[in-house]
Amino acid sequence: MQQVFVGDIQGCADEFEGLLESLQMRFGVDFELWVVGDVVNxxxxxxRALSLLRDWVENRGAHYVLGNHEIALLxxxxxxxxxxxxxxxxxxxxxxxxxxxxxxxxxxxLVxxxxxxxxxxAIxxxxxxxxxxxxxxxxxxRRIRDRLGGESRREAEQFLAADSREESSRADVERLTRCRSVAANGDWFEQPSVEGADPWHLQWARRGHGYGVVYGHWSLQGLHVAPGLRGLDTGCVHHGRGRDGALTAWLPDPTAETPFDAPDTNFLKIPARRAYPRP
Ligand SMILES: [Mn+2]
Structure with a gap:
């Protein structure tokens, strides 16, 4: 089965629909979607973007993790x-x-x-x-999901209201959805370049982990292809603000033993259909 990993959509429903149509032409119904979050805002x-995605999650087994914009929406x-x-x-x-x-x-x-x-x-x-x-x-x-997705809506709201300096799971939500750089002591930052810190994935790569990570969130970095890593936010929603934007999907070769190797050219880009002025 072809796995398809989709970068940040951010309300660009036309491009998302264009991607789905192109995938259906190519694979029929025989593919599985993985969406890295920030579908909204x-x-x-x-x-419309969220409705399309919800249909794919509920009826076609798509996988989807929340981004910082979904947390902001909640x-x-x-x-x-x-x-x-x-x-x-x-x-x-x-x-x-x-x-x-x-x-x-x-x-x-969130994972x-x-x-x-x-x-x-992981995505x-x-x-x-x-x-x-x-x-x-x-x-x-799993701990985050227990708190946020439990039976009680009130408990979920209390979790969203919690101080991330005091609650470790709440802090994990912030790191998982916003982190770009990390200092040697593990402190993290939203900013891409902070003195004494590195992109999180540089430090992660130095540890030699045996798993891959697919992620989004970092449109200024753009498409990121490195061993074990695929960063897919190519800023569709930033098109026309001094750079080209596109919705990017990663289509790893389903017959490959180690598809997280680099280099890799298995990407499908749906160019932004129009310029998106800053709201
Ligand atoms: Mn984001």
Whole structure:
């Protein structure tokens, strides 16, 4: 079965639909989607992008992890954050509660795992702690899901409201969905270049882990191909702001033993259909 990993969509529903059509022409129904999060916000059609994805998760077994923009959407819906000028997910917030968006989103994972050839892998939105083994990452993801996706909506809201300096699982949510660089002591930053820190994946790579990581979140870095690593955010929603944007999918060779090797040219790019002015 062809596995297809999809970068940050950010409300660019036309490009997401274009990607799905192109995959269906090529593979029929015989492929499996893995989506790295940030399906909503900044772009024009958050609700449509999320509805498309939800259909694929519920009816076609797509895998999907939450990004920082989904966490922001959940926090806004819970009254923990106010809608900001640059937020474009108002179309989701305006849906009636009976649609169940809040409960559906909060029940999604932040870590998903699989295997390509003989390589196990995880998908996360932004990054992982350089020291975490795959088991550690999975255990932390499970603890978050227990808190956020449990039976009680109130407990989920309390978790979203918790101080990440005091709650380790809440801190893990922030790291998994926002981290770009890491200092030698493990402290992490959203900024890509901080004195004394490296991109998280440089430190992660030095540890020689036996698993791969597919991630998004870092459009200024662009497509990242290195052994064990695939970064897929190519800034579709930033098209026309001084650079070209595209929605990128990774289509690893399903017959390869070690598809996380580099170099690798198995990518499908759907160019942005229009310029997306800053909201
Ligand atoms: Mn992001």
């Amino acid at each position: 900044r772009g024009p059609q958050s609700l 926090r806004t819906a819970a009254g923990l954050r106010s809608l900001r000028r640059q937020d474009t997910f108002g179309d989701v917030l305006e849906r009636p509660a009976s649609d169940g968006w809040f409960d559906w989103l909060r029940s999604r994972p 998903e795992t699989g295997r390509l050839g003989r390589q196990p892998f 996360v939105h932004a990054g992982v702690h350089p020291d975490w083994s795959l088991d550690e990452l999975v255990a932390r993801g």
